Amino acid sequence: MRKKAVRRKTVPLVELAHARSGDKGDTANVGLIALKPEYYPILVKHVTAARVARHFKGMISGPVERYELPNLHALNFLLHGALDGGGTISLKTDAQGKVFSTALLRLELELPK
């Protein structure tokens, strides 16, 4: 029998979630929140720490950690080494990681149709 190819579509994360980000030292945190409860499992499955680390390649020097908040339909990401030293040391415009939130929302997911 011929194997059926799974048809996929590209979905920008910004259509599934909203986000807010902030800083702790040289670490940026991004809270990613599902726009609808039914989107949360999609985020859990597809927006993994590894996927987020790939997304931010070249922008962060440390690892990515992920925490789950099923009660808020949210994931919390810690992006280590994201802020050029952080706080007062950083030379970046976004020294406090305020817009890593929308940078994460640029992620595009390949989901089954």
Added chain:
Amino acid sequence: MKPRSATLRIAAGQGFWGDWLEAPYRQVTGGPIDYLMMDYLAEVTMSILQKQKSRDPSLGYAKDFIPQMERILPIVAQRRIKITANAGGVNPRGCAQAVAETARRLRLGGKLRIGVVTGDDLLGRLDGLLARGHELRNLDTGRPLSDVRDRVVSANAYLGAWPVVEALRGGADIVVTGRVTDTGLTLAPMMHAFGWRPDAWDLLAAGTVAGHTIECGAQCSGGNCLVDWERIPDLANVGYPIVEAAPDGTFEITKHPGTGGRISVAGVKEQLVYEMGNPAEYITPDGIADFTTIRLEQRGKDRVRVSGVRGRPATDKLKVSIGYFYGYKAVGTLVYAWPDAYRKAQAADRILRQRLADLGLTFESVLTEFVGADATHGPLARASAPRDQLPEVQLRIGVRSPDKAAVERFTREIAPLILNGPPSVTGFAGGRPKPEEIVAYWPALLDRRTVEPCVEVVDV
């Protein structure tokens, strides 16, 4: 005295030092509240204040707090509203004295009591602590504080809600503190009003979540909210948040009627995850709050109910916020216009870097950003947007070095580019950038028993 209702209304008046000057007045006049909570201290604020105090021993607190008190004290006294504020910085007594003088000038002498919380300032005790084996290792890097001891400019332990509760029990109407946690300023009124026990961990966690929700002011009532942002009404007239707390640890977030902004589940969620680490372990001096237990429910227009919060016992450590001198930095900018705005800015960057190298200047870091192209989203932005037709691009280049002279020389290399670099350049009206002293943040932990909060309550 007005009758106490079952719920306690705690209003956020300032989310940081520099927040909206109108907010406190609007909170005390816009409807009934029991407490006004004002958060002034960010991580590096203490070092700035310590520097001010070293120049003038009567300073070292958030000076903005005094004109704010001048404006609202007559209303506060009349309506029996109490205030908790960490505006005391590194000089809570000096701050309290200035508030007392203001109150007397307003003929409120004999009508108010001021509580002062100190004991967080460890600067004078550092050598003793190090000698007794407290290494104060950097929580991020693991390095012992002795590595930078001679460069330390401030050191403060984070105190929790308890000393604020003690001041309230002592009859204080206004509690002025040093480095009390942002959340403690909201939790303390609840502990005081409801008589929560020191080991009621779930209740203390609930009050901590309430504090976290409103500690950034309007950031939970429609400000900086991404969801549906264009439809958030009347931000010009934004209402700052108010916690309506019940003795059982449940609470509702709301705001005064007739104000702008929005209190929604989505907006409260955004604030809950703001500056979050491990959500199951939100550690404060008052206990550990588990943010994965929070339940949210929209209970009406601009009203979100929060329940279900679970907590765990406090640890035996206190966090310490240390500021130390790190070096110097400066950032210069120039704006390049169409055509080829981006390529002109890139060329200017190359020329500038070559000149710095030719001068033999070395820096710990040189960072170039192209504002309008990639400054905030870096390679992610470069991958998605066409750059050849940008109407303008701001070249933003920053340097950092322990050597002040190198940074100083850098600041003189920006303006010449206007006449001796790529064309169509403007946006230099601000003049030469100034080298800035960097005071860096050194977070550490300290045995809780080594810190003794001190509480005084004085009549005005």
